[in-house]
Amino acid sequence: TVSPSKVDYMVAAGVALMDNDNDTHIIIGRDGEDAPHSKINASGDITIEAKLTENMDGKFKGWLGAQALAGSISKEAKLSVSGAVAYLGSEANTDILIHEGAEIKSSGADSKIKINAQDKSKLAIRAGNAQGSKGNKNAVGVSIAIIWADNNVIVQTMPNVVIEAGTVDVTATKLKVDKDDFTNQVSWSNLVTKDNKDGKTGLI
Numbered sequence: 768t769v770s771p772s773k774v775d776y777m778v779a780a781g782v783a784l785m786d787n788d789n790d791t792h793i794i795i796g797r798d799g800e801d802a803p804h805s806k807i808n809a810s811g812d813i814t815i816e817a818k819l820t821e822n823m824d825g826k827f828k829g830w831l832g833a834q835a836l837a838g839s840i841s842k843e844a845k846l847s848v849s850g851a852v853a854y855l856g857s858e859a860n861t862d863i864l865i866h867e868g869a870e871i872k873s874s875g876a877d878s879k880i881k882i883n884a885q886d887k888s889k890l891a892i893r894a895g896n897a898q899g900s901k902g903n904k905n906a907v908g909v910s911i912a913i914i915w916a917d918n919n920v921i922v923q924t925m926p927n928v929v930i931e932a933g934t935v936d937v938t939a940t941k942l943k944v945d946k947d948d949f950t951n952q953v954s955w956s957n958l959v960t961k962d963n964k965d966g967k968t969g970l971i
Contacts, residue, residue: 779837779838781851805868819886849896857918865923
């Protein structure tokens with residue numbers, strides 16, 4: 768909010784909301800007494816993987832999940848108020864389910880079976896506000912950022928499942944996100960958002 772003259776009140780608000788409800792499922796076999804048992808046999812290695820990522824691909828490695836900014840500039844105001852709220856909610860599920868009676872076999876002493884469910888999600892947000900004036904009498908600024916996450920990573924085998932190989936590796940992992948997973952995507956060409964067509968985005 769910008770006012771080049773004196774005003775009584777200045778108010779600026781920014782709100783950003785993001786809700787992720789992504790699911791990645793692998794199901795081997797079918798449930799029920801009459802369902803046929805699944806059989807997977809191979810002479811070489813067998814790999815079964817369910818992978819979930821959020822804000823980790825392409826240009827999204829450099830962006831936040833949500834960003835709310837609010838600012839007000841005036842010559843003079845009796846009261847200036849600015850507030851920004853950013854919220855990101857994530858309820859993602861990554862799971863592998865192997866139904867009862869299923870068989871997964873790899874022949875050979877050096878054979879390997881790898882069953883892996885993994886989640887690598889970047890849940891990052893920002894909320895900020897700024898005020899500028901030559902003579903504001905009173906000013907209040909509030910920024911709130913909230914992340915709510917309930918992501919599940921599960922590998923589940925039902926009764927009477929057979930998994931045979933020289934080496935069997937079963938894992939369910941929430942992978943760490945660190946600074947190496949961020950890339951800078953900001954340049955003068957994308958600093959300002961002109962429109963949202965064709966996936967064009969910017970910070971302002």
